[in-house]
Amino acid sequence: MKTMIRLEAASFSYDEADSSKTALDDINLEFCEGEFIGIAGHNGSGKSTLAKLLNGLLLPTKGDVTVLGMNTKNENEIKEIRRNVGMVFQNPDNQMIATIVEEDVAFGPENLGKPPYEIRDTVDESLALVGMAEYKDKRPSQLSGGQKQRIAIAGVLAMKPKCIIFDESTAMLDPQGRKELLDTMHRLNAEEGVTIIHITHYMEELITASRIIALNEGKVAFDKTPRDAFSDLSALSPLNLAAPEVVQIADGLKIAGFPIEGTALSCEELVEAIWQLKQSL
């Protein structure tokens, strides 16, 4: 697989004179094209700083970050880097700039100086991809939180990025809005091949990720598949992370003397595993 983003000995400090302000410390990571990467970690573990390093919103104070081979320190390439790596933030209201949905989505390509007919196509296509085509004439204020987040994604998609970073984009949404957003992320990943980097506190949102990277005190605590990450709960608690409830139930049953086979991640898997166990008793 082709490398999308690479971090080499990347560190970041908000104040180099003060070592307590080091947000990221000697990070080495590689994200490949087409991956769905989950990033978890407690408040202050360095997640948001990492996100901002990935498209050059922040530059590493030591080491390098390269996007498709382009170094984020290279000013001539920063525009191209940001076009390729889009970002969706926590509060969609902070990311809306126009008064009509389609104008908001058109903002990016307009700034790239694309011809109007091409912008028209791009906007329609982007809105269709997030399932919001019928809302193109609406005002953002008339939309729900989940719908607004999908408009924010359409605005990013209009730049035709290869990678989208979601920095706690589900935190403010209701259960339905979270589900809509997660479905959209997975569809973009599976059907359009967009690399997804999803930063969240909700571990149950990461059970379908290709891998989970946990940060702690500015370092990578682990980099595992969800199944491996949740097979050992004792490794999670020192990181202030909580396993999905399903995993906790399975763990509770194991402690109660009922060894559930494997690591069930979804309700369906857990029910199946309990069923199997019952048959074998």
Place this chain on the structure above:
Amino acid sequence: MAVETISLTHTYAVGTAFEFTAIKGVTFKTLAHEFIGIIGHTGSGKSTLIQHLNKLLTPTSGSVIVNGFDLSDKKMPMKEIVKRVGIVFQYPEYQLFEETVYKDIAFGPTNLGFSKSETDFLVREAMDFVSLDFEKLKDESPFDLSGGQKRRVAIAGVLAMKPQILVLDEPASGLDPVGREGILRSIRRMNKEIGISIFLVSHNMDDVAEYCDRVMVFSKGELLLFESPNEVFAHADLLESIGLEVPQAKKVLLMLKERGFSVDASFYTCDEAVAEIARCLRQAKPC
């Protein structure tokens, strides 16, 4: 303190093209010292409702009665209402503005006319309740604190006004699991130890299940259910149809039941589910 609403309706922008009724005919009665959860999808009317509890909004029709006093009574001074009902909005840390943690928390009580020594006591007490170290943090700038600490300072600022009712809009959103539990436990302590009535708006069904005595379910401006968590989560299909969900533990129990497992699916917390499933497996095990 008890809160009562009678046919409470609120319509925004009456008589314009944007006229919108956010809550319709909401009637409920809460008891003193209750811990109430409020759930509902985005736009279901939760925020409109809570702003009526301290008269930030006035009803288009209907009334709000706090501890026997009708808030629409013009003789009731605003200060008295604010003293009784404190609201902590979503992302309250954005409202921090003072130079030091102490000054920020002292702002409310000072404005309510508490003396310097009273205010000092209230600030200490409020910080203690949200687990902030008074000596260590009082002179810090609130802007240098972590997200979870900022949130605590903001909540302490409301708590220092000695409200008898505390309304919190998603107080734990954006916090990691440990920060989340810390905040919710502090809120439970305020409820249990000083008897403050709590209204907790949340999108997190697991938190509602864990902490609340009774839960209000809103959809499209109407109060659909107002029951104990146990009874509310028994309506799994209804909740899902209005864009909410049931706790995962509950879902697992319901799915097991559907497969012919003889579990009691009325439980909804993780520990209860484990105990119940273990009980069934033990029964299935030939002795």
